[in-house]
Amino acid sequence: MIFRTSALASFALFALVSSAAHAGTRGDTGSPALQAAAQAATDSTDRFIVKLRDPRADPRTVVPALGAALGEQLQHVRAMSGGAHVARLARRLTHAEASALARRLSADPRVALVEPDAMMHPMLVPNDTMYAQQWHYFEAAGGIDLPRAWDVTTGSASLTIAVIDTGVRPHADLVSRLVAGYDFIGDTTMSNDGDGRDGDASDPGDYGCNGAASSWHGTHVAGTIGATSNNGFGVTGINWVSNIQPIRVLGKCGGYTSDIVDGMRWAAGIPVAGVPANPTPAKVENLSLGGSGACSATFQSAVNDVVAQGTVVVVAAGNSNADASQTQPASCSGVIAVAATTRNGGRAGYSNYGANVTIAAPGGGGSDGILSTLNNGTTTPGADSYAWYQGTSMATPHVSGVVSLMMSVDPTQTPAQIVQRLRQTARAFPSGTGSDCTTSLCGAGIVDAGAAVSGLSSPPVSGWTTIATEGQDFTVSGTQTVRYGTGSSWITRTVTGGGTCSNAWFGSDPAFGIVKECQVAGSASPGWTKIADENQNFTVSGTQTVRYGSGSSWLQRSVTGSGACSNAWFGADPLFGVVKECDVASSGTPTWTTIATEGQNFTVNGTQTVRYGADSSWVTRTVTGGGTCSNAWFGTDPLFGTVKQCQVSS
Ligand SMILES: [Ca+2]
Ligand SMILES: [Ca+2]
Ligand SMILES: [Ca+2]
Numbered sequence: 001m002i003f004r005t006s007a008l009a010s011f012a013l014f015a016l017v018s019s020a021a022h023a024g025t026r027g028d029t030g031s032p033a034l035q036a037a038a039q040a041a042t043d044s045t046d047r048f049i050v051k052l053r054d055p056r057a058d059p060r061t062v063v064p065a066l067g068a069a070l071g072e073q074l075q076h077v078r079a080m081s082g083g084a085h086v087a088r089l090a091r092r093l094t095h096a097e098a099s100a101l102a103r104r105l106s107a108d109p110r111v112a113l114v115e116p117d118a119m120m121h122p123m124l125v126p127n128d129t130m131y132a133q134q135w136h137y138f139e140a141a142g143g144i145d146l147p148r149a150w151d152v153t154t155g156s157a158s159l160t161i162a163v164i165d166t167g168v169r170p171h172a173d174l175v176s177r178l179v180a181g182y183d184f185i186g187d188t189t190m191s192n193d194g195d196g197r198d199g200d201a202s203d204p205g206d207y208g209c210n211g212a213a214s215s216w217h218g219t220h221v222a223g224t225i226g227a228t229s230n231n232g233f234g235v236t237g238i239n240w241v242s243n244i245q246p247i248r249v250l251g252k253c254g255g256y257t258s259d260i261v262d263g264m265r266w267a268a269g270i271p272v273a274g275v276p277a278n279p280t281p282a283k284v285e286n287l288s289l290g291g292s293g294a295c296s297a298t299f300q301s302a303v304n305d306v307v308a309q310g311t312v313v314v315v316a317a318g319n320s321n322a323d324a325s326q327t328q329p330a331s332c333s334g335v336i337a338v339a340a341t342t343r344n345g346g347r348a349g350y351s352n353y354g355a356n357v358t359i360a361a362p363g364g365g366g367s368d369g370i371l372s373t374l375n376n377g378t379t380t381p382g383a384d385s386y387a388w389y390q391g392t393s394m395a396t397p398h399v400s401g402v403v404s405l406m407m408s409v410d411p412t413q414t415p416a417q418i419v420q421r422l423r424q425t426a427r428a429f430p431s432g433t434g435s436d437c438t439t440s441l442c443g444a445g446i447v448d449a450g451a452a453v454s455g456l457s458s459p460p461v462s463g464w465t466t467i468a469t470e471g472q473d474f475t476v477s478g479t480q481t482v483r484y485g486t487g488s489s490w491i492t493r494t495v496t497g498g499g500t501c502s503n504a505w506f507g508s509d510p511a512f513g514i515v516k517e518c519q520v521a522g523s524a525s526p527g528w529t530k531i532a533d534e535n536q537n538f539t540v541s542g543t544q545t546v547r548y549g550s551g552s553s554w555l556q557r558s559v560t561g562s563g564a565c566s567n568a569w570f571g572a573d574p575l576f577g578v579v580k581e582c583d584v585a586s587s588g589t590p591t592w593t594t595i596a597t598e599g600q601n602f603t604v605n606g607t608q609t610v611r612y613g614a615d616s617s618w619v620t621r622t623v624t625g626g627g628t629c630s631n632a633w634f635g636t637d638p639l640f641g642t643v644k645q646c647q648v649s650s
Contacts, residue, residue: 013165013166013215013217013250013254013288013289013393014288014289014290014316014318014319014391014392014393014396045092045093045095045098045116045117045118046088046089046090046091046092046093047077047086047087047088047089047116047117048074048086048087048088048089048098048101048102048105048114048115048116048117049080049084049085049086049087049113049114049115049116049117050063050066050084050085050086050087050105050111050113050114051082051083051084051085051111051112051113051114052085052110052111052112053109053110053111053112054110055083057110059076059079059085060076062110063075063076063085063087064076065110066105066108066110066111067087067089067105069108070101070104070105072089072090072101073089073090074087074088074089074090075087075088075090084113086117089101093116095116095118098116098118099116102114102115102116126150126229126230126236126240127230127231127232128227128229128230128231128232128233128234128235128236129232129233129234130234130235130236130371130386131235131236133371134235134236134370134371135343135362135368136343136362136364136370136371136398137236137238139343141343141344141345141430142341142342142343142344142345142362142368142446143362144361144362144398144402144446144447144448144449145427145448145449145450145451146238146449146450147450148449148450148451148453148454149402149405149449149450149452149453149454150240152405152409152453152454152456153405153408153409153453154229154239154240154241154405155226155239155240155241155242155404155405155408156241156242156407156408156409156411157241157242157243157592157594158242158411158592159242159243159283159284159404159407159408159411160179160242160243160244160245160280160281160282160283160284161225161226161239161242161243161244161245161282161283161284161285161286161400161401161404162181162245162246162247162263162267162268162282162284162285162286163181163218163221163222163225163244163245163246163247163286163397164247164249164260164263164264164267164285164286164287164289165217165218165221165222165246165247165248165249165250165286165287165288165289166203166206166215166216166217166218166219166248166250166251167181167183167201167202167203167204167218167246167248168201168202168203168218168219168222168244168246169202169203169216169219169373169375169381169384170202171219171223171227171373171374171375171384172228172234172384173223173227173228173231173233173234173235173373173384173386174219174222174223174226174227174228174244174373175228176228177222177226177227177228177237177243177244178222178243178244178245178246179243179244179245179279179280179615180199180201180245180279180280181201181245181246181247181248181267182197182198182199182201182247182248182263182266182275182278183197183198183199183200183201183248184197184247184248184249184259184260184262184263184266184275185197185248185249185250185251185255185259186256186258186259187251187256189252190251190252190253190254190255191204191251191252192204192205192206192207192208192251192252197274197275199276201246201247201248202246202248203216203218203219203246203248203375203381204380204381205377205379205380205381206250206251206252206253207252207378207379207380208252208253208379209252209253209254210253213378213379214375214377214378214379214380216374216375216377217250217288217389217393218246218248218250219372219373219374219375220370220372220373220374220387220389220393220394221286221288221372221393221394221396221397222244222246222373222397223235223237223372223373223374224237224238224370224372224394224397224398224401225237225238225239225244225286225397225400225401225404226238226239226240226242226244226401226404227372227373234373234386235371235372235373235386237401238397238398238401238402238404238405238449239401239404239405239408241408242404242408243280243615245267245278245280245282247263247264247266247267248263249263249289250289254289254291255289257291257296257298257299258298260287260289260302261298261299261301261302262275264285264287264302264303264306264313265302265305265306266278267281267282267285267306267311268281268282268285268305268306268309268311269281269282269309269311269543269558269560270305270306270309270560270561271560271561277560278560279558279615279616279617280558280615280616281309281311281543281558281560282311283310283311283312283404283407283411284311284312284314284400284403284404284407285306285311285312285313285314285400286314286396286397286400287313287314287315287316287329287396288315288316288391288392288393288394288396288397289315289316289393290315290316290317290318290327290328290329290330291327291328292326292327292328293326293327293328293331294325294326294328294331295328295329295331295332295333296328299328299329299332300332300333300334303329303332303333303334303335304334307334307415308542309542309543309560310414310415310542310543311415312336312400312403312407312415312418312419313329313334313335313336313415314335314336314338314396314399314400314403315329315330315332315335315336315337315338315396316330316337316338316391316392316393316395316396317330317337317338317339317340317351317352317353317356317357317392317395318330318351318352318392319340319350319351319352319391319392319393320350320352321349321350321351321352321353322352322353323352323353323354323356324337324339324352324353324354324356324357325354325355325356327352327356330352330356330357331356334415335358336358336359336399336403336418336419336422337356337357337358337443338357338358338359338360338361338392338395338396338398338399338443339351339352339353339357339359339360339361339363339392339395339437339441339442339443340360340361340362340363340364340365340390340391340392340394340395341360341361341362341363341365341395341429341437341442341446342362342363342364342365342366342368342433342435343362343364343365343366343368344430344433344434345429345430345433345437345446346365346430346433346434346435346436346437347360347433347435347436347437347441347442348363348364348365348390348392348395348435349365349435350365350390350391350392351363351392351395351442352392353441353442354440354441355440357441357442357443358419358422358423358443358444359399359422359423359426359442359443359444359445359446359447360395360426360429360437360442360443360445360446360447361395361396361398361399361446361447362394362395362398362446363390363391363392363393363394363395364388364389364390364391364394365390368388369387369388369389369390369394370388370389370390370394371386371387371388372386372387372389372394373385373386374386374387374389398447399422399447401449402422402447402449402452402453403418403422405449405452405453406418406421406422406452406453406456409453409456409457409458410456410457410458413456421452421455421456422444422447422452423443423444423445424444425448425451425452425455426443426444426445426446426447426448426451427445427446427447427448427451428445429442429445429446464483464519464520464521465519465520465605465606465608466517466518466519466606467482467518467519467520467605467606468501468517468518469501469515469516469517469518470501470502470515470516470517471500471501471502472500472501472518473498473499473500473501474498474499474500474501474518474605475497475498475603475605476495476496476497476498476520476605477593477595477604477605477648479494479495479496480494480495480520480521481493481494481495481520481521482494482495482499482518482519482520482521483518483519483521484501484505484506484510484516484517484518485510485511485516485517486510486511486514486515486516486517487511487514489510489511490510491506491507491508491510493506499518501516501517501518520605528547528583528584528585529583529584530581530582530583531546531565531582531583531584532565532581532582533565533579533581533582534565534566534579534580534581534582535564535565535566536564536565536582537562537563537564537565538562538563538564538565538582539561539562540559540560540561540562540563540584542560543558543559543560544558544559544584544585545557545558545559545584545585546558546559546563546582546583546584546585547582547583547585547620548565548566548570548574548580548581548582549574549575549580549581549620550574550575550578550579550580550581553574553575553619553620553621553635554574554583554619554620554621555570555571555572555574555617555618555619555620555638556611556613556618556619556620557570557616557617558616563582565580565581565582571617572619572636572637572638573636574619574635574636592611592647592648592649593647593648593649594645594646594647595610595646595647595648596629596645596646597629597643597644597645597646598629598630598643598644598645599628599629599630600628600629600646601626601627601628601629602626602627602628602629602646603625603626604623604624604625604626604648606624607622607623607624608622608623608648608649609621609622609623609648609649610622610623610627610646610647610648611646611647611649612629612634612638612644612645612646613638613639613644613645614638614639614642614643614644614645615639615642617638617639618638619634619635619636619638621634627646629644629645629646
C-alpha cells in the first residue's frame with residue numbers, strides 16, 4: 001500500500017507549471033508583422049535577369065551601359081538558360097524598388113526584357129499566426145531546424161504517433177489530427193471521468209491532487225507533435241499529417257505503472273485483455289512522464305515488447321536536475337531519453353542529465369517556454385487556449401515529432417536505426433550559454449530535424465508497369481518516376497502530370513531501331529500470399545497487412561497476432577455470395593498516394609490497384625481506366641460516418 005501510494009505520487013508529468021513559465025495566453029497573440037518583416041528582409045535582391053534584343057550584342061559592354069544610362073552600376077555576371085543574362089547591381093533593392101528599376105531599364109531600346117532576379121524561399125513555412133513565437137522550431141541557437149525538414153516531408157498519412165499522457169482536449173487547432181485512442185486509467189478516484197477504463201481518451205482534467213488545477217498536459221504535448229498546421233491560426237505542430245492517438249494514463253496525482261505499460265503495449269498494437277484491438281497501431285510513442293527509480297522490470301519488459309514491434313519509445317529525462325539513472329522509464333534501455341535545453345541552447349536548470357540521456361531538445365527555461373495548445377479550465381474543461389510550458393515533458397514531443405518525420409520518409413527504419421541516426425545528426429551543443437550542455441550531460445546534441453530527415457531516402461520501389469508505347473502520350477497522377485526504353489536499356493525521368501513516350505520528349509534514343517515503351521515505377525500491386533480460407537482463423541507474426549476477399553474486391557486491415565477470415569471479423573462483405581480468402585502482404589507495406597476524395601471521379605493509367613476508405617479501413621479494387629470514389633462504386637462503406645479517400649499504391 002505504501003509502495004502503491006508512493007509509486008502513484010511519483011509518476012507525474014514532467015511539465016513545470018510555475019507562474020513564470022505558465023504565461024498562458026488565450027487567442028491570437030501571434031505576430032504576423034514580425035513574419036512579414038522577416039520576409040521583406042530576405043526578399044531584397046541585387047540581381048536582374050536581362051535579355052537583349054540583339055543576340056550578337058556583347059552583354060559585357062551593353063549591360064553596364066544600360067545601368068550607366070540611369071546612373072546605376074550594373075555588371076554582367078553570366079549567361080543563363082533561355083538566352084538571358086544575369087546582371088548585378090551595386091546595391092540591394094527591395095522587391096518593389098527592383099521592380100521599378102526593371103521597368104525603367106526595360107524602356108531602353110536595346111532591351112527585350114528586364115526582371116528582378118527575385119529571391120525564392122521554401123514554401124513550407126507555415127502561416128499559423130503564432131508560429132513566429134515558436135522559437136523552439138527555427139531559431140539557430142535553441143531551435144531544431146524544422147523548416148529544412150518540412151521541405152522534405154510534413155508527415156505520412158499512414159503513420160500514427162501515440163501520446164501516452166493525460167488524454168487530450170478536442171482543441172480547434174488539434175482535433176482534426178486525432179484518431180481514436182483509449183483511456184487506461186482504472187482507478188475511479190484518479191480518473192475524474194466517473195468510471196474506469198473506457199474508449200474515450202479525452203481529458204476531463206487532472207484537478208484535485210492537493211488542490212492542484214488541471215494541467216491539460218497531454219493537449220500541450222500533442223500540440224507540439226502535431227497541432228493543426230498551416231491553417232492560418234494558432235500554433236504549428238512538427239508533424240502536419242500523421243495521426244495522433246491519445247492514450248490516457250495520467251489522471252489526478254499521476255498514473256500507475258500498470259496502466260502506463262498497458263497503454264504502451266496497446267499503442268504499439270499488442271493485444272491487452274479487456275480492451276478492443278487498436279485499429280491504428282503507433283510507430284512512435286511519446287511518454288512525457290516518469291518517476292523515481294532505476295528502470296523496473298515491468299517498464300523494461302514493456303519497452304522491450306514495444307520496440308520489438310518496430311515502435312520507437314521517446315521518454316522525458318525528468319525535471320529533478322539529477323542523474324537520469326534514477327528516473328524511470330528514462331533509465332530503461334531501448335528508449336530515447338530526452339533532456340531539455342533553453343532558448344540559447346544551454347541545459348535547462350531543471351533537466352536531468354547523465355549517461356542515460358540520448359539526446360536534447362528545447363524544453364524552455366527562464367522566461368522562454370514552449371508554446372502549444374491548451375485549455376483554460378481550472379478544473380473541468382473550459383475554452384481552447386494556448387500557453388507556454390517548460391519541462392522535459394515539452395522537450396520530448398520535439399523528438400517524437402522528428403522521429404515521426406523520419407519514419408514518414410522511410411517507415412522501414414528500426415528503432416535502433418532511428419536512435420543511431422538521431423544521435424549522428426544531432427547539432428553540437430553551443431558553448432558560452434552560461435549553463436552549457438555536454439555529451440556526457442545531455443546526450444549526443446540538440447535534435448536537428450533538418451539533418452535527420454534530409455539524408456533519408458524512401459525505400460526503393462520495385463516493379464514497373466507499362467503505361468504507354470512509343471509515340472503515345474501518357475499521364476501520371478502527381479509526380480512519378482517514368483522510364484523509357486526496352487529490355488535492359490532505359491532512360492528515367494521524374495514526370496509531373498504527363499509526357500510523350502518518344503525520343504524527342506526523353507531527349508535521347510535508349511535503344512535505336514527498337515520499338516520502346518514507357519513504364520511507371522512502383523505501381524505494381526504488392527505480392528500477396530494466401531494464409532486462410534473463408535471462416536478459418538489465422539495468425540501473423542507481429543503486425544502485418546491482411547486482405548480479405550476474392551478476385552478484384554478486397555478489404556484490407558492491419559493485423560497484430562491473429563484474426564478470423566470472415567465478414568464478421570473484417571466488418572463487411574467485400575464480395576457477396578463468393579467464397580473468399582485471406583492473403584498477407586508478402587513484400588512489405590505499400591505506400592499509398594491520394595488521387596481523389598469521396599464523391600470525386602478519378603482516372604488511373606492502365607490497370608492499377610485502388611483502395612477506398614480512411615484510417616485503417618479500406619476496400620481495395622483493381623481498376624482499369626478510372627472510377628468514382630464512392631460507396632456505390634466500391635460496393636460498400638468501409639468506414640461509416642467518415643469522409644473517405646481513394647489512393648493508388650506507389
Ligand atoms: Ca474512464
Ligand atoms: Ca475516459
Ligand atoms: Ca495552427
